[in-house]
Amino acid sequence: MRRAVIGIMGSGNNATAQETNHALELGERIAKEGWILLSGGRSVGVMDAASKGAKSAGGLTLGIGARSDDSDISEAVDIAIITGMGSARNTINVLSSSIIVAIGGNGSGTLSEIALALKSGKHVIVLGGSEEAKKFLQKVGGKNISFTDSPEATVKLIKRLLAA
Amino acid sequence: MRRAVIGIMGSGNNATAQETNHALELGERIAKEGWILLSGGRSVGVMDAASKGAKSAGGLTLGIGARSDDSDISEAVDIAIITGMGSARNTINVLSSSIIVAIGGNGSGTLSEIALALKSGKHVIVLGGSEEAKKFLQKVGGKNISFTDSPEATVKLIKRLLAA
Amino acid sequence: MRRAVIGIMGSGNNATAQETNHALELGERIAKEGWILLSGGRSVGVMDAASKGAKSAGGLTLGIGARSDDSDISEAVDIAIITGMGSARNTINVLSSSIIVAIGGNGSGTLSEIALALKSGKHVIVLGGSEEAKKFLQKVGGKNISFTDSPEATVKLIKRLLAA
Amino acid sequence: MRRAVIGIMGSGNNATAQETNHALELGERIAKEGWILLSGGRSVGVMDAASKGAKSAGGLTLGIGARSDDSDISEAVDIAIITGMGSARNTINVLSSSIIVAIGGNGSGTLSEIALALKSGKHVIVLGGSEEAKKFLQKVGGKNISFTDSPEATVKLIKRLLAA
Structure with missing residues (x-):
């Protein structure tokens, strides 16, 4: 069986310090679990920190x-x-991940990945989004979306979801 | 100069009666202005009604x-x-449209198109979304997103945006 | 029923004078038949001339x-x-065309479109390719590939294929 | 520095015994060099054997x-x-590989990958193609295409190309 792939999505240039800190810790915890980390790959923000x-x-x-x-x-x-596909690669990010974690999620790129993941039936975990985001995304995602407030809680939830 | 292309996005199977009515009227008004209508093309819901x-x-x-x-x-x-690209074609929908109108927008597919449009710098008009949607999307989209409550108001706004 | 879409593929910057002449005439003949012309859209070479x-x-x-x-x-x-997808759009060119005409076809971009068209089961007409190209492409394409030497013969063949 | 990624392309259901044997040996040799193997991933033919x-x-x-x-x-x-992109993923195969090896190459899918690789400026090695293929592809690929007749010779050539 293939190792689980966990996708971490989040802002590039506009990531906050808390978001990159969360990404750094979450990336480390994902590696310790033996899971593969997937991201949009850029050398900035959440993607870079998670890697x-x-x-x-x-x-x-x-x-x-x-x-x-x-x-x-x-x-x-x-x-x-x-x-070479610009934002169309966001679809690949979500299809290739077992579970998607969005750190923050008020950015349009990250939001597109949350939406595409839900569209394809994947479970999305939003780590640390705003209250407005939670309220709206809960409505869009129903039982396929969860909200956490720390990397530790996120990894616990991923474990439960992978075991289900 | 090429004719303007107006993209209408919205639910397929889950569209409400009001959404398809809005789509039908908006499609008609767009045609009367001489604009080309673009959609995801399916034979259901908002896409079908707009066409x-x-x-x-x-x-x-x-x-x-x-x-x-x-x-x-x-x-x-x-x-x-x-x-043949599944949801990756949503990127093409937004890049090929001068302006994107999302009817409703609580569905994950439509939300991905709103997000991708904002990501690519296009203006998005949300016709008739929920209060939660407006509150959150206003935060994500800033000056590149507008909200309307009728096809007529939507066409007026498109005219202003195309003239700008 | 939708109007037939005929895709014309060929070189951009490296098109020969004969190739662009063929493209110009073929584009005109396609329009006269009431068919829609599809190309890679660029403002050079075969694509530009056909349009x-x-x-x-x-x-x-x-x-x-x-x-x-x-x-x-x-x-x-x-x-x-x-x-926004670079050469991945070549797949869209062939899937969206009823029949594909490759003018020349010794260029790598055009060759990829011939191959993708054959892969998807579309009929390809090569107008004016080299002897080496014909020999090899005949082997790859079997009954789904034809060779012509003029725009007039190409349109006659398209008519037969569309009627089949 | 990232490990080199070598892409192996070839037929799925129509692969010959010699082609799958070549793929099996080439996959083994690639792994021994410490390179990462990339393919279209399917569980048949050249892709499966190489993996x-x-x-x-x-x-x-x-x-x-x-x-x-x-x-x-x-x-x-x-x-x-x-x-989820069908043959449009062939573009990703070639862009993600340092060097592309086509085993055989008379199939339309493989031919599209050879052409897309040449289009994007990558070096292509054709292992064991027909005489017609060599003659034509040499003309299309110029100095960016090479022909070999064994997995061993292919790996030697890859080494030289990676060192260049």
């Missing part, structure tokens, strides 16, 4: 790039999948 | 299909673009 | 763009479908 | 799937990238 966190714990990291080369891919990405 | 509305006024209708053939495309679609 | 030919006869022209905006799209394209 | 060969030598295998789930992916694929 670095996973590498710090010896994990395996995938980056699904938007450009037609690897010029924007983080050094902490082990395997760069180059799509 | 039928446009055809009733002699308009030109595009459908960007998700499947690898035209088996799910509405008869009211003049030109079927077949992508 | 201009079709417009000269009052036809309707589609361009499936590779970029994320319409900056490389010919003025002779009526409807620009913007994919 | 199995690589796994037999402890390698890491990627499969870029065409479907929207992993139902057609080989058990010998460690990491399944799920695109």
Whole structure:
């Protein structure tokens, strides 16, 4: 059986300090569980921090790039999948992940990934979003969306979901 | 200069009666303005109603299909673009439209299109969404998102945006 | 029933004079038959010439763009479908066409479209390719590929294929 | 620096015994060099054999799937990238590989990958194609295409190309 792939989505240039801290810790915890980390691969923000966190714990990291080369891919990405498809690669991010974690989620790119994941029937965990986001996304996602407030709680929930 | 393309996004099987009525009227009004109508092309819900509305006024209708053939495309679609890409075609819908109108917008597919449109810098008009949706999407979209409550008001706004 | 869409594929910057002449005439003949012309949309080479030919006869022209905006799209394209997907849009070109005509076909981009068309079960007509190309492509395409040496013969063949 | 990714392309259901034997041996040799193996991921033909060969030598295998789930992916694929994009995923195969090896190459799917690889400026090695294929593809690919007749010679050439 293939190892589980956990997708972490979140802001690039506009990520807050708390979001990147969450991403760093979550990446590390995902690696310690033996799961593969998938992200949009860029060398900024949540994607970069999550990949670095996973590498710090010896994990395996995938980056699904938007450009037609690897010029924007983080050094902490082990395997760069180059799509040349811009935001259309967001669909690949969610289809290739067992479970998707959105850190924050008020950015339009991250929101598109939450929506595409729900559309494809994947479970989405939103770590630390705003109250407005929770209220609305709960309505959109129903039982396929959950909200957490720490990387630790997120990993506990992923374990439960993978075991189900 | 090419004619403006107005993209109408909305639910397929889960569209409400009000949403399909709005779509029908909006499609008709778009055709009367001489704009081309673009949708996801399916023969159900908002997409189908918008295409039928446009055809009733002699308009030109595009459908960007998700499947690898035209088996799910509405008869009211003049030109079927077949992508075989599933939800990744949502990116094409927004990039190919001058302005995107989301009717409703609590569905995950439509939400992904709103988010992708904002991500790509396009203006989004949400016609008739819920209060939760408005509150949250206003935060995500800033000045690139507007809210209307009738097809007539929507067309007025499109005119202003196209002239800007 | 939707109007037939005929896809014309061929070189951009490296098109020969004969290829662009063929494209111009073929575009015109396609428009006169009432068929819609589809191409990769660029403002150079075979794509541009075919679109201009079709417009000269009052036809309707589609361009499936590779970029994320319409900056490389010919003025002779009526409807620009913007994919932002680079060469992945070649798949859309072939899936959206009833029949594909490759003018020349020694270029790698055109060859990818011939191959993708055959893969998806579409009929390909190669207008004016080299002897090496014919020999090899005949082997790859079997009964789904034909070779012609003039726009007139190409249109005659399209008619037969559409009627079948 | 990221490990090199070598893409192996070839027939699925129509692969010959020699082609799958070549794929098996080449996959094994690629793994022994420490390179990552990439393929279209399916559980048949050249893709399956290459992945199995690589796994037999402890390698890491990627499969870029065409479907929207992993139902057609080989058990010998460690990491399944799920695109839901049909043949449009062929573009991803070539962009994500440092070098592309086509085993055989008279099939339309493989031919599309050879062409897309050349289009994107990647080097293609054709292992064991027909004389017609060589003659024509040499003309299309120029200095970016090479022909070999054994997995051993292929790996030697990859080494030289990666070192260049």
